[in-house]
Structures are given as structure tokens and as C-alpha cells.
Amino acid sequence: MRVTMTVNGRPQEADDVWEGESLLYVLRERMGLPGSKNACEQGECGSCTVRLDGVPVCSCLVAAGQAQDREVTTVEGLSGEDGELCTVQQAFVDAGAVQCGFCTPGLLVAADELLERNPEPTDGDIREALSGNLCRCTGYEKILDAVRLAAARTGQAV
Numbered sequence: 690m691r692v693t694m695t696v697n698g699r700p701q702e703a704d705d706v707w708e709g710e711s712l713l714y715v716l717r718e719r720m721g722l723p724g725s726k727n728a729c730e731q732g733e734c735g736s737c738t739v740r741l742d743g744v745p746v747c748s749c750l751v752a753a754g755q756a757q758d759r760e761v762t763t764v765e766g767l768s769g770e771d772g773e774l775c776t777v778q779q780a781f782v783d784a785g786a787v788q789c790g791f792c793t794p795g796l797l798v799a800a801d802e803l804l805e806r807n808p809e810p811t812d813g814d815i816r817e818a819l820s821g822n823l824c825r826c827t828g829y830e831k832i833l834d835a836v837r838l839a840a841a842r843t844g845q846a847v
Contacts, residue, residue, distance in 0.1 A: 692715065741755075745821075781835040784838050792827075800819065802818070804840055
């Protein structure tokens with residue numbers, strides 16, 4: 690089947706998609722967007738998190754056909770047209786919230802959605818929004834610091 694969707698603001702399509710093919714596979718292998726990572730393939734780690742019509746989802750659990758005529762935002766879609774890092778991405782760099790980087794794309798997508806929905810999150814809000822994302826190297830304190838920093842910077846821009 691052919692799957693057509695809007696990815697990072699641009700119309701995209703993939704041909705010869707089989708019924709059980711995941712959105713993650715289509716994004717990475719068919720559309721050349723390797724930012725979302727393939728780790729557990731069970732929706733447990735969050736490294737493949739993308740936004741589907743604005744809602745964070747584990748793209749490994751979404752059948753590609755479910756994205757038909759819908760909007761998908763990947764980590765590649767967070768940065769500006771010129772490649773400039775968005776507020777959340779820059780905050781992760783500045784706070785040292787990146788080590789191996791495998792979990793980072795999913796964390797960035799989830800944090801970006803949180804701050805869009807709630808520009809002044811409490812620590813509890815941040816922990817809840819990122820609860821589906823596992824990190825094995827950085828330690829969560831720097832990640833929490835990064836989201837706090839992004840929230841502060843977002844608030845300053847208003």
C-alpha cells in the first residue's frame with residue numbers, strides 16, 4: 690500500500706508499505722529520517738517518540754497505515770529551516786543532558802510537546818511527561834535541568 694502523511698511540515702509518501710510495517714521503520718528507512726531511534730521495539734524506552742497529530746507516541750508501536758493523512762513531527766522537525774536548534778535542543782546541549790544520545794531524540798520530542806502544552810511545568814509535570822523515556826547514561830537530573838532551562842528560556846521569549 691501507499692502511505693501519505695505530512696512529516697515535519699512537508700508532504701511525504703512511501704510506496705509498497707506492508708500492513709504490519711511500523712511508522713518508525715517508514716520514517717527511518719523509507720523517508721531517510723534516522724533521528725528517531727530503534728531500540729526496544731516494544732514501546733518501553735521512548736527512543737522512537739514522535740508526535741502524531743501533536744500527541745507523543747512510540748512510533749515503533751504505530752502501524753504506518755495509521756499515519757495515513759496525518760501529521761508527524763520527528764526530532765528533525767524541531768530545529769529551524771536553517772538547522773538552528775530549537776529552545777529545547779539548545780537547553781539539552783547547555784545543561785549537558787546528552788551523553789550517548791540514543792534516548793535524546795525521544796526526550797526532545799516529549800519535552801518540546803510538554804512545553805508547548807505547559808510552558809511553566811512543575812518538576813512533577815516534567816517527570817510525568819518524560820516518564821515513558823528511559824536513559825541509561827546521562828542520569829535524569831541533567832535532563833530535568835535541561836527542561837527547566839528550556840521552560841525558563843521560553844518564558845523569557847514571551
